Amino acid sequence: MADSPPVLPESRLGSTLRRDSWWVEIIPVVVVLGGFGIYATLRAFEGTYYSWGPYISPFYSPLIDPQHHWWPFSPALLILLGPLGFRATCYYYRKAYYRAFFLDPPACAVGEPANRKYRGETAFPFILQNVHRYFLYLAVLFLIFLWKDAFRSFFFDSRFGVGVGSIVLTLNVALLTLYTFSCHSLRHLAGGKLDCFSCASFGRARFSTWRGVSLLNERHMLFAWSSLISVGFADFYVRMVACGAIHDLRLL
Amino acid sequence: MMKEATLRVFRGDSKGGQTVDYRVPIAPGMVVLDALHYIQGHLAPDLAVRWNCKAGKCGSCSAEVNGRPRLTCKTRMDDLPVDQPITVLPMKSFPRIKDLVTDVSWNYRVNRKIPAFEPRPGVEWKISQLDVDRVQEFRKCIECFLCQNVCHVLREHDKMEQFAGPRFFVRIAGLEMHPLDGRDRAGLLKDQLGIGFCNITKCCTEVCPEEIRITDNAIIPLKERVVDEFYDPLTMLFRKFRGDKVQSV
Amino acid sequence: MTANYETREHDVLIIGAGGAGLRAALEALAQGASVGVVCKSLLGKAHTVMAEGGIAAAMANVDPADNWKTHFRDTMRGGKFLNNWRMAQLHAQEAPDRVRELEQWGALFDRTEDGAILQRAFGGHTFKRLCHVGDRTGLEMIRTLQDRGVHQGIDVYMECTVTRLLTDGGRVAGAFAYWRETGRLIVFKAKSIVIATGGIGKAWRVTSNSWEYTGDGMALACEAGAELMDMEFVQFHPTGMVWPPGVQGILVTEAVRGEGGILRNKVGERFMERYDPKRMELSTRDVVARSIYTEVKEGRGTEHGGAYLDISHKPAEYVKKKLPSMYHQFKELADVDITKGPMEVGPTCHYMMGGVRVDAETAQSTVPGLFAAGEAAAGLHGSNRLGGNSLSDLLVFGRRAGLAAADHAKRVAAPSLDNAQIEQAEKELLAPFSNTGTESPYAVHRDLQEVMQNLVGIYRTQEDLKKALLDLEKLKARAAKASVEGSRLFNPGWHLSYDLKSMLIVSEAVTLSALARTESRGAHSRIDYPNADPVWEKKNNIIVHEGGEMKRRESPVPEMPPDLKQILAEDKA
Ligand SMILES: Cc1cc2nc3c(=O)[nH]c(=O)nc-3n(C[C@H](O)[C@H](O)[C@H](O)COP(=O)(O)OP(=O)(O)OC[C@H]3O[C@@H](n4cnc5c(N)ncnc54)[C@H](O)[C@@H]3O)c2cc1C
Numbered sequence A: 001m002a003d004s005p006p007v008l009p010e011s012r013l014g015s016t017l018r019r020d021s022w023w024v025e026i027i028p029v030v031v032v033l034g035g036f037g038i039y040a041t042l043r044a045f046e047g048t049y050y051s052w053g054p055y056i057s058p059f060y061s062p063l064i065d066p067q068h069h070w071w072p073f074s075p076a077l078l079i080l081l082g083p084l085g086f087r088a089t090c091y092y093y094r095k096a097y098y099r100a101f102f103l104d105p106p107a108c109a110v111g112e113p114a115n116r117k118y119r120g121e122t123a124f125p126f127i128l129q130n131v132h133r134y135f136l137y138l139a140v141l142f143l144i145f146l147w148k149d150a151f152r153s154f155f156f157d158s159r160f161g162v163g164v165g166s167i168v169l170t171l172n173v174a175l176l177t178l179y180t181f182s183c184h185s186l187r188h189l190a191g192g193k194l195d196c197f198s199c200a201s202f203g204r205a206r207f208s209t210w211r212g213v214s215l216l217n218e219r220h221m222l223f224a225w226s227s228l229i230s231v232g233f234a235d236f237y238v239r240m241v242a243c244g245a246i247h248d249l250r251l252l
Numbered sequence B: 001m002m003k004e005a006t007l008r009v010f011r012g013d014s015k016g017g018q019t020v021d022y023r024v025p026i027a028p029g030m031v032v033l034d035a036l037h038y039i040q041g042h043l044a045p046d047l048a049v050r051w052n053c054k055a056g057k058c059g060s061c062s063a064e065v066n067g068r069p070r071l072t073c074k075t076r077m078d079d080l081p082v083d084q085p086i087t088v089l090p091m092k093s094f095p096r097i098k099d100l101v102t103d104v105s106w107n108y109r110v111n112r113k114i115p116a117f118e119p120r121p122g123v124e125w126k127i128s129q130l131d132v133d134r135v136q137e138f139r140k141c142i143e144c145f146l147c148q149n150v151c152h153v154l155r156e157h158d159k160m161e162q163f164a165g166p167r168f169f170v171r172i173a174g175l176e177m178h179p180l181d182g183r184d185r186a187g188l189l190k191d192q193l194g195i196g197f198c199n200i201t202k203c204c205t206e207v208c209p210e211e212i213r214i215t216d217n218a219i220i221p222l223k224e225r226v227v228d229e230f231y232d233p234l235t236m237l238f239r240k241f242r243g244d245k246v247q248s249v
Numbered sequence C: 001m002t003a004n005y006e007t008r009e010h011d012v013l014i015i016g017a018g019g020a021g022l023r024a025a026l027e028a029l030a031q032g033a034s035v036g037v038v039c040k041s042l043l044g045k046a047h048t049v050m051a052e053g054g055i056a057a058a059m060a061n062v063d064p065a066d067n068w069k070t071h072f073r074d075t076m077r078g079g080k081f082l083n084n085w086r087m088a089q090l091h092a093q094e095a096p097d098r099v100r101e102l103e104q105w106g107a108l109f110d111r112t113e114d115g116a117i118l119q120r121a122f123g124g125h126t127f128k129r130l131c132h133v134g135d136r137t138g139l140e141m142i143r144t145l146q147d148r149g150v151h152q153g154i155d156v157y158m159e160c161t162v163t164r165l166l167t168d169g170g171r172v173a174g175a176f177a178y179w180r181e182t183g184r185l186i187v188f189k190a191k192s193i194v195i196a197t198g199g200i201g202k203a204w205r206v207t208s209n210s211w212e213y214t215g216d217g218m219a220l221a222c223e224a225g226a227e228l229m230d231m232e233f234v235q236f237h238p239t240g241m242v243w244p245p246g247v248q249g250i251l252v253t254e255a256v257r258g259e260g261g262i263l264r265n266k267v268g269e270r271f272m273e274r275y276d277p278k279r280m281e282l283s284t285r286d287v288v289a290r291s292i293y294t295e296v297k298e299g300r301g302t303e304h305g306g307a308y309l310d311i312s313h314k315p316a317e318y319v320k321k322k323l324p325s326m327y328h329q330f331k332e333l334a335d336v337d338i339t340k341g342p343m344e345v346g347p348t349c350h351y352m353m354g355g356v357r358v359d360a361e362t363a364q365s366t367v368p369g370l371f372a373a374g375e376a377a378a379g380l381h382g383s384n385r386l387g388g389n390s391l392s393d394l395l396v397f398g399r400r401a402g403l404a405a406a407d408h409a410k411r412v413a414a415p416s417l418d419n420a421q422i423e424q425a426e427k428e429l430l431a432p433f434s435n436t437g438t439e440s441p442y443a444v445h446r447d448l449q450e451v452m453q454n455l456v457g458i459y460r461t462q463e464d465l466k467k468a469l470l471d472l473e474k475l476k477a478r479a480a481k482a483s484v485e486g487s488r489l490f491n492p493g494w495h496l497s498y499d500l501k502s503m504l505i506v507s508e509a510v511t512l513s514a515l516a517r518t519e520s521r522g523a524h525s526r527i528d529y530p531n532a533d534p535v536w537e538k539k540n541n542i543i544v545h546e547g548g549e550m551k552r553r554e555s556p557v558p559e560m561p562p563d564l565k566q567i568l569a570e571d572k573a
């Protein structure tokens, strides 16, 4: 019955009695999100090497004013705002970056930096997260263009063919679609907002849609990461082919 | 020789205290609460612990085992490393009373703020299982308050006055999505219960012993409902046209 | 030293915040009474929260042939006709309304295809009758009542233990209690008091009951002059967990059998074929418990001394949906996946059929102004309770008790409190702090549990019971000397020393009654008197506290009117 040292230190960053390495959770987030951020910024400002043959980079599609008639900067800057807003206000990414970048909290039952004013999403800027569904509408619009791009990527000089790029672009838009259709806001709009499925008009149909979206939604985090990586890779691939660093392999 | 473990248990009250080490023999299938009972029965008869069912059904025995908020009656000793002392501390977010017992009365006060179930006028008491399934998840809550304890809004930022905490979002989700309930609690959620303070970082979901998907299934859908009523110009306009009465409570 | 306590006044004071207590509180409140509810643990943690299988009510949603008469007949048969017929009748008639009421207060039961409340089969019930929510029906019930109560304005005194009832010339006047948190004292003044304190299982070693089940209410009532009845009838639930040791006794809901679970012994034989070929696993609890016990005694038990209960022939998804907490309980506590393999189960002390003797209509005890409902009251279940009949009992008689208590409070003048009683209660409560010996309340409790487990268990003999009485005397002497360490601040050792006193009182009542009943009936099985005795079918055992001593009397079972006899005679199946 020996007395042992004091209990829990005062709340400060990282104070915890957890025995596991809680920080391993946030490291990949910092690395991947941070890396992607840097890459995307560089690419957005680059303003070139965004298309080759039937391929167009998802960062630049739909291509707006490439000849700089009224928009003097890289066309990607116009496009990327949409996906950026969508992901930045995404319920999943919010969790990821609040934890990894704002340390709010760094991990469960782990101390935060002391003496900070916390207002969560009740005040500017984070109160803006509430517009997420408008970015969702935008994202659906983008998907239409990206599917069109993917479709086009199978036609080389108007003849059907399959290149590695076609597959990369198609896979990417498929993952983006899964990500978009597993969105929490969509889940709400599809039927989650109803209190009584069996009393609403088209209740059964909305119940089925809601259940479908819910099933996808359970894997939202998976789709968030895989589509982030795929979109980055798709752009990277197109860039590499466009600048001639690699040669697109024709499979068919 | 029988296997033994060392439990490092907080002993003290609101004024302060320290941890004390106790040696406890381990039996197969033993849980931390059994170990605490052993201490009570043999080493420290006045060790204060709350418990009732010892079967994970009542939510009384919450504490922090090795820094993790847990039900002590569902934490198996053989899942813990016994080569080091096992720390057992009271829940951090609530005022200490004695040893592992904390003052959770704040939760009961918050509960009072939530308007009870009120059926829509003239409902027929026929309910479809399809509508019940979603709500039953929320009704599983055993009020262990572990989610309240781990939520950083309460744990680190002490927003007891402005914020109701995950447990009560679960309760409200159960009322709001009750197929026959006629009340609207979105205004209350936004203004008095501070749902905006939740930054959906999901610690509540991680600790919930009932495996309620608190953040995904209760909080986010409620946030979306608040958006419908207060932030989305289109739905707000639509509601006005339809003449929905927004009876905030 | 009298100013050591605070005083609160209510028209109706309810001791216990389980289903019975909360339902009583809601009813008394609806009658306009000022209501206080006292409970030993936090609100919402009472035993009712643990109830799993369901509420029995003849709603006929699944089996249209069901009606109150069949429910009445099942209840009387299950109790081997020792039940108070009027209680059984009221219970069967009113239960469906009480369940509907819960639904109107927000409870969400599992549903049938056409949107009505779904009902499942249970032991001893002719039809599918148990309204349920998966296997957490009690949680749904207590939460519904609790939330309604909070909003209707009940004053709840949580973590506050009543240790004595105060009387004023033969009627109740209030209650003396202490706050568990601080150890401070509190005196309640009330015109009516409802005892809804639940059962006594903690006096046995293997039990499904929590620390709260120490029989306080029965002991309090008995000391205040009320009569206890049917104390020999302690229900051993056939299926408690048996392994690992830490979880021994934790309940495995009867719903497992209701959903089709099969019992087998070591050699794979479905042994219920031998004991009750007609009802098999869904026989009444006394029969199934004895069957398992016998199998084990005769060497056909499992590795850890139980029987196998198997539900794995049902689809895994179905099991997880219908029995979620059983699935988790076994997975987490015993490393058994019940969708893949059998559980090991054995009898566990579960429910007290006996308790405070009450009037059927009003739930009033033999002391004016003192009411009792729920598990703490006797009469409805006779010698054996059917599964699901407790939750309905809580609602039906909780409501009746609340109604009558409020009514009584309206009719009588305020009682006056007797300082001498309060001082006496305080002295008694604080005595363990001034005891100097080394006797530990925990040690006395462990020994009490051994005595009751070994000598007053499923099978009883005269010899064992006599020995138990002697042992109880010794334990009483030890308990009186038990001392506690530490301060009055949340001190479990001290808390236990009071609980011990209650346990000893009810244990003695059980043993005395069991010794007297020289027959086997329902949950009471005497090896030396293995058959039912028609003479004892007409008698209830009554326990009273007189002149500082416990006395036993017999009282005739009330005669049933002919129309009800007719119902029992129908369908002699
Ligand atoms: C595991 C389990 C499963 C069950 N399943 C079912 C089922 O499926 N169907 C069914 O019908 N029945 C079931 N039962 C039985 C049923 O749950 C109980 O009989 C019933 O809940 C008792 O309710 P009650 O209101 O009488 O008392 P409880 O709910 O036990 O409440 C007792 C209250 O009294 C308080 N109290 C006690 N002593 C004092 C004191 N001295 N001072 C102040 N307060 C005090 C306690 O704090 C508590 O609040 C089950 C029981 C168990 C243990």
Ligand code: SF4
Residues within 6 Å of the ligand: B150, B151, B152, B153, B165, B166, B197, B198, B199, B200, B201, B202, B203, B204, B205, B215, B219
């Ligand atoms: S998700 Fe919200 S409520 Fe849950 S712990 Fe995190 S901040 Fe608290």
Ligand code: SF4
Residues within 6 Å of the ligand: B059, B140, B141, B142, B143, B144, B145, B146, B147, B148, B166, B167, B170, B204, B207, B208, B209, B210, B211, B212, B214
């Ligand atoms: S939601 Fe889960 S963690 Fe929170 S109180 Fe309820 S059961 Fe406990």
Ligand code: FES
Residues within 6 Å of the ligand: A086, A089, A090, A091, A092, A093, A132, A136, A179, A180, A182, A183, A184, A185, A186, A220
């Ligand atoms: S929630 Fe992640 S995209 Fe909408």
Ligand code: FES
Residues within 6 Å of the ligand: B050, B051, B052, B053, B054, B055, B056, B057, B058, B059, B060, B061, B062, B071, B072, B073, B074
């Ligand atoms: S004691 Fe009931 S949940 Fe642990």
